[in-house]
Amino acid sequence: MRDTRCCGIITRVIRSILQDFAPPLNTPTAVTIREFICSEVLTACITSVHEPYFVDMQKDLAQLIASIWILYGPSSSTPRSVMLSLPGMTEQRVASTETALMRSTSTRQQRALVLDLLEGLRGVSIAEQGKILATREDRRKARSAMQERYMTTEMEGQQSTKVDINEGPDLGGVADLFG
Numbered sequence: 001m002r003d004t005r006c007c008g009i010i011t012r013v014i015r016s017i018l019q020d021f022a023p024p025l026n027t028p029t030a031v032t033i034r035e036f037i038c039s040e041v042l043t044a045c046i047t048s049v050h051e052p053y054f055v056d057m058q059k060d061l062a063q064l065i066a067s068i069w070i071l072y073g074p075s076s077s078t079p080r081s082v083m084l085s086l087p088g089m090t091e092q093r094v095a096s097t098e099t100a101l102m103r104s105t106s107t108r109q110q111r112a113l114v115l116d117l118l119e120g121l122r123g124v125s126i127a128e129q130g131k132i133l134a135t136r137e138d139r140r141k142a143r144s145a146m147q148e149r150y151m152t153t154e155m156e157g158q159q160s161t162k163v164d165i166n167e168g169p170d171l172g173g174v175a176d177l178f179g
Contacts, residue, residue: 002053011060014041018067023075038078042068046086052123059111062118066110070101088120 018037021030045061045068048054054061069079083094097117104110115122 002051004054004057007048007054007057008060011045011057011064015064015067018071022071026075034072034076035078037068038072038076039082042079042082046082046118046121049118050121050123055123058115058122062111062114063107065118066101066107066114069098069114070110073098073102083117086118086121089117093117 021033045065049061073079100113
């Protein structure tokens with residue numbers, strides 16, 4: 001569902017209950033819930049990280065992904081399998097991220113590791129999608145072409161048209177507003 005508030009609440013709720021189903025609790029119900037979280041919730045988080053709509057939620061989603069992987073990864077191969085199923089993921093990238101996650105104690109570092117792993121899959125905000133990313137050289141060339149056009153116009157001796165300030169609407173009333 002495309003609702004940032006709902007997504008924010010559910011990520012916090014799921015993060016708060018992850019520890020309740022973590023090993024050493026190995027009842028059939030706990031194992032089933034763990035596997036559901038490792039497959040369905042993890043997949044939903046990755047999908048949301050990819051969505052441009054949830055760009056503002058990427059840090060929270062990355063933290064949830066890291067928490068699931070850290071808590072359930074040692075007892076289940078599903079988080080690793082889900083990551084390996086993503087396009088462009090290699091065994092080496094996933095393994096090195098997993099090792100770094102298991103060693104890390106900082107939530108900020110864990111989040112950064114997951115965001116780095118998912119870099120090619122992360123969504124870009126709608127505002128960013130519309131921007132034209134030009135290199136400095138391209139901007140310089142465009143500016144040079146514009147400057148050249150004005151320079152050649154002046155050099156060819158073309159007369160510039162003068163603007164008569166007395167033509168146009170009477171703006172005296174507007175000037176009185178500021179006076």
